[in-house]
Amino acid sequence: MPSTQHIWRFFRAGGSDQVALETADDLRNLRQLDQKLWVALACPVKGLEMDERTLALMDADGDGRIRAPEMLDAVEWACTLLKDPAALYAGGDLPLAAINTATEEGARVHASATEVLRSLGKHDALYITVEDTTMREMIFSRTRFNGDGVVPVDIVEHESSRAVAAEIIAQIGPTTDRGGEPGITQASLDEFFAECTAYDAWWQRAESDAATLLPLGDRTAVAFSAVQGVRAKVEDYFARCRLAAFDARATAALNRQEADYLALAVQRLESSSAEVADFPLARVEAGRALPLVDGVNPAWAGAMATFRLEVVTPILGERAVLTEAEWGTILARFAAHATWASELHGGKVIALGLARVREILGGASRDVLQKLITDDAALAPAMNSLDNVERLTRYQRDLSRLLNNFVAFRDFYSRERPSVFQVGTLYLDGRSCELCVHVDDAAKHAALAGLAKCYLAYCDCTRTGGERMTIAVAFTGGDSDNLMVGRNGIFYDRKGRDWDATITNVVENPISIRQAFWAPYKKLVRLIEEQVAKRAGSAASDAKIDAAASATASADGAKPPAGPAKKIDVGTVAALGVAFGALATAFAAIAGYATRTFSLPFWQVCLVIGGLILLISTPSMLIAWLKLRQRNLGPILDANGWAVNGRVQMNVPFGATLTREATIPAGAQSSFVVKYPEPPTALPKLIAAGIAIGFVVSLLGHFGIFATTGGQ
Numbered sequence: 001m002p003s004t005q006h007i008w009r010f011f012r013a014g015g016s017d018q019v020a021l022e023t024a025d026d027l028r029n030l031r032q033l034d035q036k037l038w039v040a041l042a043c044p045v046k047g048l049e050m051d052e053r054t055l056a057l058m059d060a061d062g063d064g065r066i067r068a069p070e071m072l073d074a075v076e077w078a079c080t081l082l083k084d085p086a087a088l089y090a091g092g093d094l095p096l097a098a099i100n101t102a103t104e105e106g107a108r109v110h111a112s113a114t115e116v117l118r119s120l121g122k123h124d125a126l127y128i129t130v131e132d133t134t135m136r137e138m139i140f141s142r143t144r145f146n147g148d149g150v151v152p153v154d155i156v157e158h159e160s161s162r163a164v165a166a167e168i169i170a171q172i173g174p175t176t177d178r179g180g181e182p183g184i185t186q187a188s189l190d191e192f193f194a195e196c197t198a199y200d201a202w203w204q205r206a207e208s209d210a211a212t213l214l215p216l217g218d219r220t221a222v223a224f225s226a227v228q229g230v231r232a233k234v235e236d237y238f239a240r241c242r243l244a245a246f247d248a249r250a251t252a253a254l255n256r257q258e259a260d261y262l263a264l265a266v267q268r269l270e271s272s273s274a275e276v277a278d279f280p281l282a283r284v285e286a287g288r289a290l291p292l293v294d295g296v297n298p299a300w301a302g303a304m305a306t307f308r309l310e311v312v313t314p315i316l317g318e319r320a321v322l323t324e325a326e327w328g329t330i331l332a333r334f335a336a337h338a339t340w341a342s343e344l345h346g347g348k349v350i351a352l353g354l355a356r357v358r359e360i361l362g363g364a365s366r367d368v369l370q371k372l373i374t375d376d377a378a379l380a381p382a383m384n385s386l387d388n389v390e391r392l393t394r395y396q397r398d399l400s401r402l403l404n405n406f407v408a409f410r411d412f413y414s415r416e417r418p419s420v421f422q423v424g425t426l427y428l429d430g431r432s433c434e435l436c437v438h439v440d441d442a443a444k445h446a447a448l449a450g451l452a453k454c455y456l457a458y459c460d461c462t463r464t465g466g467e468r469m470t471i472a473v474a475f476t477g478g479d480s481d482n483l484m485v486g487r488n489g490i491f492y493d494r495k496g497r498d499w500d501a502t503i504t505n506v507v508e509n510p511i512s513i514r515q516a517f518w519a520p521y522k523k524l525v526r527l528i529e530e531q532v533a534k535r536a537g538s539a540a541s542d543a544k545i546d547a548a549a550s551a552t553a554s555a556d557g558a559k560p561p562a563g564p565a566k567k568i569d570v571g572t573v574a575a576l577g578v579a580f581g582a583l584a585t586a587f588a589a590i591a592g593y594a595t596r597t598f599s600l601p602f603w604q605v606c607l608v609i610g611g612l613i614l615l616i617s618t619p620s621m622l623i624a625w626l627k628l629r630q631r632n633l634g635p636i637l638d639a640n641g642w643a644v645n646g647r648v649q650m651n652v653p654f655g656a657t658l659t660r661e662a663t664i665p666a667g668a669q670s671s672f673v674v675k676y677p678e679p680p681t682a683l684p685k686l687i688a689a690g691i692a693i694g695f696v697v698s699l700l701g702h703f704g705i706f707a708t709t710g711g712q
Contacts, residue, residue, distance in 0.1 A: 006032060011410075014633070015649035018408035021400075024086040028079055030407070031072050035645070039409050042067045042643035047438040048420045049494045050402065051130075054394040065641060071406060078395045081106050081388070087396070093127040094396040105385075109392060112385035130397055133390035147379035150177035151184050151372045164365040168192045171348050186373050192349070193366055196357045199346025203354050212336045216314055223310045224334050224341065230281075230307050231331075233300060237281040237290055238324045245286035254284045273299065289321040409648060412633075415657055418494065421637060426459065426473045426501055428489025429482050430662040435474040435633075435650075436491070437640060442470050446507055448639040453627045454650070455480055456507040456636070461491050461499035471501070472636065476655030479515040480508065481522070509631075510624035512652070520616050628652055 006029040010017040018039055021027065035041060045055040045064050058066050058074045079085040083100045096113060100106040116132055117125045153169065156162040165184050172192050174182030184192075206213040214220040244251040256279055264275055277299035282291050292308045312319065315333060316326055344350070349357055404410040405420040412419040418434065426433045439445045442458040449456055455475045462468050471491065475483065483506060491501040629651070634644035650658065664670070 008033065011408075013413040014409065014654075015647040018410065018413075018646070020410070021403055021407060022089070024079075024084055027075055027085045027088065030075050033407075035068055037646075038068060038407050039644065039646045039648065040406050040637075040642055041645045042641075043406060043421075044641035047423075047440070047640060049418065049423055050398055050420045051394065054398045054402075057391050057394060066406075067643075071403075074395065074399065075403070078392065078399060081109060081392050088400045091397055091400055093129045094393045095127050097126070098396075099392070105388070108381055108385040109388050113389045116386065116389060128389065128393055130390070130393045133386065133393055147376065147381070148178045149185055149373060149377040149380065150175050151369065151376055152177055152181035153183065154181065156369065156372065158365070158368045160363060161365040161368040164360055164363070165369060167352065167360075168369075171195075171351065184369065184373070186370075186377075189366070189369055189373065193361070195346040195348045196361050197346070199349050199354070199357050200361060202343070202345040206340055213340045215333050215337060216310075219310065219314070220337055221341075223314065224337055226303075226307045226310045227330065227334055230300065230303050233281045234290060234322075234327060237284070238327065240280060240284040241286060241288055241324070244284055248286065251284060251286070255280060289323045290327070291321050293320045409633075412648075413654070421640070421642075422494075423471060424491055424493040426471070426489055426491045428457075428473075428487065428501065428503075429478070431475070431478055431659055433473045433475055433659045435476065435636075435658045436471045437636060439470045439472045439640065442472070442505060445472060445639040446505060449636045450507045450509075451635040452632050453509050453630045454507075454632075454636070455483070455509045455511050457483060457503045458505040458507075459489070459491065459501040460504050461501045463497065463499050467499075469499075470504075474636070474650075475511055475659055476631070476650060477659035478511060478661050480506075480511055481515075510627050513621055513624055513628070515624070517621055520620055628655075631655065 006025060008026070009020045009022065011020050012018075016039070017037070019026075019033060019037060021030075042065050045052060045059050045066060048055065055066060056062075058070055060070050060073065078088060080103065081100055082088070082098050084098065087095070087098045094113075096110065099110045099113065101110045113128045117123070117128060120132060120135065122132070151165070153162055153165045156165050168184045168188055169182055172184075172188045172195075175185045175188065177183045210217070216223045240254045244254055260279075276297065279297055279299075281297050281300055281304075282288075282295050292304060292312065296304050311330060312322060312326075315330060316322075346357070352360075401411070402420065405412070409419065411417055412422075421437050422434060423438045424436050426436055439458065446456070446458065449472060452474075457473045457475060459471050459473060460468065461471060483503065485503050485505065487503045489501045489503075491499040493499065629649075631650045633648035633650060634646075637644050637648075
């Protein structure tokens with residue numbers, strides 16, 4: 001039982017205190033840890049770098065997410081099955097000696113694990129692996145009994161009982177056992193013998209009143225089938241004859257019209273064709289008896305011959321015609337049999353026949369098969385524990401790692417190994433980015449992930465063979481100058497497979513203070529470039545239009561039409577005057593400030609210019625500094641279905657470990673020879689040297705060391 005006062009240890013990471021799970025008591029008392037101190041309270045089953053089968057076993061309600069209560073249940077279950085829960089921290093394969101056999105469930109799990117290894121030929125193994133437990137069909141196929149209560153035909157040694165087992169499968173239906181073979185169960189055995197017993201009792205009732213229920217003895221069933229086969233057609237014939245007797249004018253219509261025969265004449269006829277069978281059984285006349293030999297519809301000749309042989313002759317004797325009264329006699333003779341036949345019991349075994357059913361009931365097959373099913377079911381507790389064996393081996397391998405990526409983000413901050421949500425590394429723009437997460441819907445993800453204050457790039461990744469996936473990548477180092485939609489890189493997943501990656505969307509946020517310093521000037525340069533390009537494009541477009549108009553006019557031999565005379569708008573003139581006045585005032589003010597500034601000593605001019613640069617860059621740097629302090633992993637994971645409970649910040653030093661820039665390896669040699677160098681010029685160096693010398697001389701003159709104009 002958990003202790004009432006457990007001492008926890010915490011470590012500081014990501015702007016919050018996170019629990020360090022290190023001892024067996026930490027696991028036993030995990031339910032007592034306030035969930036406000038957990039870093040995450042839920043995570044998805046899919047999209048993580050962990051065996052989905054392990055996560056599915058923890059997802060008790062099967063909703064695709066693992067919540068804190070399910071995590072606690074998994075930890076407590078593993079603690080009860082292990083002698084020392086601290087073994088979970090080691091990970092890897094499950095030692096048989098670590099299973100707690102002092103409990104009933106633990107003893108079953110240990111016995112099942114031992115049976116698995118024995119079935120696989122690993123008699124002396126001290127460990128059981130996850131792979132061992134996944135070879136279910138091989139394990140079950142190598143054992144005579146596997147505890148599922150299903151007995152395949154092949155394991156029945158008694159010959160006659162094996163035949164009965166096969167008949168049960170054929171008549172009742174098979175059940176597939178754990179080894180993949182069809183077999184019988186207790187339910188199918190009971191149903192089969194219940195059907196046999198009911199079928200036998202049904203026949204015993206007929207045999208007890210054979211004169212009534214079996215008027216033709218053993219041939220009654222055949223004869224009754226022959227009657228049923230022609231009954232509707234015979235009754236139709238006698239009904240037509242009665243109608244012809246009622247009114248002779250109906251006789252022609254009752255025998256079908258000549259047009260019906262003409263329609264048949266153009267077809268390829270067979271005596272059994274449906275069109276022929278639909279005609280009356282014989283030629284209809286008032287009071288005419290039914291012919292049994294000559295004059296019978298060809299499509300019904302065979303059925304009528306059987307009816308005559310099996311029914312008419314045994315009951316009425318040899319005759320070539322049948323009157324309506326004699327037909328009534330035949331129906332009356334089979335009336336009791338028809339009622340008995342409609343009350344059939346044991347119909348599922350009727351195909352076996354009465355003799356075989358009674359042979360089965362009189363044999364010992366039921367007892368033999370019953371014992372086999374009982375012996376197999378007796379192993380159910382041990383064999384059913386195979387599920388728990390697999391579960392325990394998976395928890396041994398994966399549970400500790402999941403805890404260090406759920407209760408705490410120890411793996412993420414320790415950087416000893418990637419966390420479960422990091423799916424690989426993207427190489428792009430001279431950088432390797434390790435914070436890559438799988439994304440199902442990039443647009444939906446970006447709507448929330450933008451709150452992370454990170455620079456995110458969404459990449460579509462493809463591989464040969466048509467595999468595709470989308471990832472979100474956090475750039476936490478360098479700058480964003482060359483990051484844009486359409487750029488290509490290479491993504492390596494955790495299995496080492498390479499994917500072609502293309503940026504499809506970016507969520508812009510500051511990457512560094514250095515980038516923020518130069519950002520205003522870069523934006524100004526881009527703005528000027530865009531305006532120049534726009535003006536140039538507009539001028540080129542106007543020139544093309546004028547050229548096209550001139551060409552058209554030349555082709556027509558006429559001068560281009562003159563445009564309408566432009567009217568002078570007084571309001572426009574007034575507005576332009578105000579604008580020019582404002583611009584003139586602004587330029588005058590700037591010129592005045594510049595005049596006063598450059599009248600200062602040189603060193604003060606340098607300070608003013610430097611201050612102006614800082615004045616422009618400081619707001620951008622301040623905003624970047626604030627956003628970099630707020631950079632948070634939480635929204636990135638929440639957008640993927642996590643429930644991140646605490647702050648998971650990524651400051652600048654930590655971000656530098658997630659995105660690494662290209663550096664020349666230590667000890668590498670370089671010739672320092674630049675291929676295709678720019679033409680050498682000393683102008684930048686001379687300007688820099690002049691500014692530095694002027695600043696120093698001016699400053700010294702200010703303090704009276706040198707006599708300078710600015711110092712006087």
